[in-house]
Amino acid sequence: MSNQIKIPIVVFMVVLAAKILLVMMGRKKKEDTEILVLWLLIATVTSLVHSFYVLVLVLIIIKVTYLRNDLGKNVVAFFALWAVIPFHFIIHFPLPSVPLMNATYQRMAFVIWILPLLPKLLDQARMKERRVFFDVPVLYLIAMGIFVAFSEHVGYPITIITSIKEVMQLFMDMVIPYFLIVLWADTWAKLKRVLFAFLLAGIVLSTFGVFEAVFSWNVFTELVFREMIPVSETDKYRAFLRSKAAFPESIAFGIYILITLGIALAVMFRDKKNMMGKLVVVGAMLAALYATQSRGDQIAAVLLLSLYFFFKMQSSSRFILLIFMAIVFSVAGYTYKQQSPAGAGTDLDEVDEHGTFDYRKRLFETELALIPKHPFFGNTTYMKEPSMEALRQGEGIIDPVNTYLTIAVERGLVTLFFFMFFILRSVRACLSYVKYGYAVNNQVWVNLGAALTATVFALSVALIFTSFADTNPPVFWFVMGIARAMQLNLNKMREISRGKDEYDLGYA
Template sequence: MPEHLRALIVILFLASVVFLLARRPACDLIPLRDFKRRRNLWFLLTLLAFFSHSFWLYLGAGAVILYIAGRREHNPMALFYLLLFLIPPASLQVPGFGLVNFLVELNHIRLLSVCVLLPAALALRRQGDTLRFGRTWPDRLLAAGLLLMSVLYLRETTLTDTLRQTFYLYIDVLLPYYVASRGLRQISDFKDTLLAFVLASFLLALIGVAEYVRHWLLYSALVDAMGVPWSMSGYLGRGGSLRASVTTGQAIVLGYVMSVAIGLFLFVQGYVRRPWQRLMGALLLAAGLFAPLSRGPWIGAMVIVVVFVALGKGALRRLALLAAAGMLALPLLTAVPGGDKLLDLLPYIGNVDKDNITYRERLMDNAWIVIQRNPLFGSFDFRNTPEMQSMIQGEGIIDIVNTYINVALRVGLVGLGLFLAFFASVLLGMRKAMRSFADKDDERRQLGRALLATLAGILVIIFTVSSITFIPVVYWTIAGLGVGYSQMVRRLHDSQVSELAGSGLQTG
C-alpha cells in the first residue's frame, strides 16, 4: 500500500477520535447540524485529496464541493477556519496558454478564499448595513500598505507579474481580512468562528502528537502523490526527536497555530459545561504546542496567557501566582523523568540548537546595515548584499526568520510603519471596545480579552519566523476579527443610545 494511503488510515482514525470527543462540547456553542455538516465536509475533502492523485483534480472537484457547501453555510468564516489546515498549502502554476509564462499560482488556501470567502464578500457588499471598506483606521492603514507594496513591485518585476502579485495581495490579504471584519455581527457568530479554529487545531494537535511519537510526517507523502513540488515537506529534528508539522510545512508554523488556538480556546472553553472536557481540550492543545518543539510559539503562548490574565479580574494576584508557578516548575522539571530534556530545549536556558538563536541575532545586526542603505522603501535585491550573503545556511538559503525584518528589507521603514500601525490600531480599537463593559465577566468583554491576547501573542511569534504557509492568513484574519469585534461593540453602544433617546422622547 502506498505511504500516503497508509497515512490516510491513521489520519482518519485520529480525526474520528477528535470529532467524536468534540461533538458534545461543540454543541454547547453551535447547533448539532452545523457541526455534522462541517465535519462531513472535512472528511469528504480529505478523502478527495488522498484519492485524487492529482492536484488539478482536487482543485476542480473541491471547487464544486465548496461552492455547494458554501450556499448552505450561514457563517463562511467558520467554514474557512475548519477547512483551512486540511492539506499542505503547496502551490501549482496555472499555465498561461502561450500568452504569459503562467497565470497564477493556486493552492488550498486560495481555493478556500475563492470558493468560500469571495462569495461571502460579494454578499456582504450587497447588504446595506455592511460597513464600507475604508471607514476604519485599520482599513486605511491596510489599504495604504497594500498599495505601497503593489507600486514597489514595479521596480523589481514586469507589469504582468506586478498585476499577478497585486491579485495575490487581494486574495491572500484583503479578502480574508474583509470577510473576518465584516461577516461576524453577533456574539454567536464569534463563538461559531472561534470554535471552528479550535476544532481544526484539535485535529492538528492530535495528528502532530502522533507524528512526534511515531517519527512519521503523515502528510509528507500526500504532496508527492498529488504531483506538487514542495520544499517544505522534509523531516526536521531537534534534541533527537522529530519536529511535527502536520499540514503546515514547518514545525514553527504548527506551533504558531497551536498558540493562536490556545488564545481562542480561552474564550471558547467558558461555554463548555463539563470541566473534564475543558481540561482535555487544554491538554490536547498543550501537547500540540509541544510536538513541534518550536520555542518561539512557546514564548508566544506564554504572552497570550499573561495578557489574558492581566486583562481579567484580580490581575495582579493571578499574575503573581502564575509567576510563582513558573518559577517552581523549572526546578521541578529536573526531578521529573524527561524533564532535563525539556529544560535543554528552552531558549536561553538549554543548549539544544543554540545556533538558531545566534543566527537570529546576526540576522538583526546584518539586516539593519542593509536597511540603512534604503531606509524608506527598502530594496528588491537585498538578498544579494554582502551582509545577507553571509547569512546563507547549509541548505543554501537565506532564512529571514523575522517577519518585521522581512517587511523592512522589502518595503522599507515606511512599509514597516504601516504594518505596525495597522496592528496597533486594531489592538487599540479592541481595548477601547472592552472598556465600554463595566462588568469584567461580560461575555463580550471576555471575547475582546481573548482576541487581544491572541493578537499580542501573534505579534511576538512573528518576530521569530517569516510569513510562510499559514502564518499570514491567520494573523490577517485574527486582526479582522478584532476589527469586527470593535464594530460589534460600537453597534451595540449606538443601539443603546438610540433606545435611551427614544425612551426619553416618550417620557417627555
C-alpha cells in the same frame, strides 16, 4: 497497506477524535459534524486520486450540493477548512500554471466558494462599507504590497504577469479574507461562528499531532518519505510538521495552533461547564505547540496563557501582578541565557540543533545596519548587499527570521509604523471588551477580550522569531480581521445602549 488507503484511515481517526473532543467540551453542533465530514471527503478523494483537477471538482461539488449561496456556510467552511490536511505532499502546491495565480488549495477554495458571493456580501454590508473600507493602516499596507509586487526582487525576474499574480495572491490570501471577516461578522452570533471555525481547524490539527506522538506511529514519515530516505530521529517525531501537511515549516504550524489556542480560551471558557473536556482540548493544543520544537512558538504560548489571566483581572490588581511577573521573567530569562549554548564559533554553512544563536545575532545586526541606507520605504533587493551575501547558509538561502526587522529593511520604517499600528489597534480593540465587560458586569465579554488580547500579543511576539512569509501573513490578517470585527461590534453595542443605532444587529 498502500499509502493511498492509509491517509484516509488516519484522517478518519483524527476527525473522529476531534468530534469526540468537541462533544466533551459541550459542543454538539450539526455544523461541526458537516465540516469534519467535508474535511474527510476532501482528504480521501485527493489521497486516492492525487489530481489537482479532481480536487477542484470536489470543491465545486461541495459548493453546488452543500454550501450553495448560503453566505454563512461558505464563510465558515472556508475558514474551518483553510488548514485542511494533507494536501501539500499529495499535490505539490503551488501550481504555477494556473492563470493569474500560483494555485494552492486555499486559493481554489476561495475562488470557488467565496468569490461568487462577494457582491452579496457587499450588498449586505452597504450601510457600513464606507467606514470599514476607509481604514488607513490597511489601505497603506495594501498599497505597499502592490508596490512591492511591481518592484525588483531577488531570485526571480519581474514581469507584468508575475507582478499581477502577486497582486492577485495578495488579495486572495489576505485582503479579501480580512474584509470577509470584518464585513460578515457584524453580530456576535456571526463572529462566534467564525471563531468556532478556526477553533475546529485547530482541534483537528492538534489532535493529529498528539495522535502521531502518543502512538509513536511515524505516519507521515512513512507516507512522505516513500523511498525511505534517511531521516534524523528528530524529524521522525516531527514528520507531520516537516511534511508540509498544511504548513511549510514547524513554526508556521505553531503560529496557527497558537491563535486557535487563544480562540479556544475565548469561546470555551465563557462558563464552567464541561471543564474537563475543555482542558483536554487546551492540553492537546499545548502538546502540539511543544511538538513544534520552536522556541518562538513556545515562548508565545507561555505569554498567551500569562496575559490571558492577567487581562481577566480588574485593572487595580494588574499593577501588582505586573511587577511580580517582571521579576519572574527577568530571573527566568537570565537563567535561560546562562544555561543556553553560546553558539560562538558556529559554522554558518550549517544550522545546528540549537538554532545557531550566533548566526541569528549576526543576521539581526547586519539587517539593522542596512536600515539607514533606505530608511523610509526600504529596499526590496537588500539581500544582494555584500554584508547579506556573507550570511548565506549551506542551502544557499538567507532566512530573515525577524518579521519586524525584515519589514523595516525591505519595506521601510513607514511600513513598519503602519504594521505596528495595525497590531496595537487590534490590541486596543480586544482590550476594550475587557473594560466593557466589567462595566456591564458581563464575564462573557471579559473572557473574550482577555483571550483575544493575549492572542494578538502572543502572535506579535511569535513574529519576532520567524519571517513574514508562507502561511504567516494570511494567519496574521485573519487575526487582525477578527479584532477589527470585534471593534465594530462593540461600537454598535454601545450605540444600541445609547439609543443611536441605525439598524438592528441582533444583540437583543
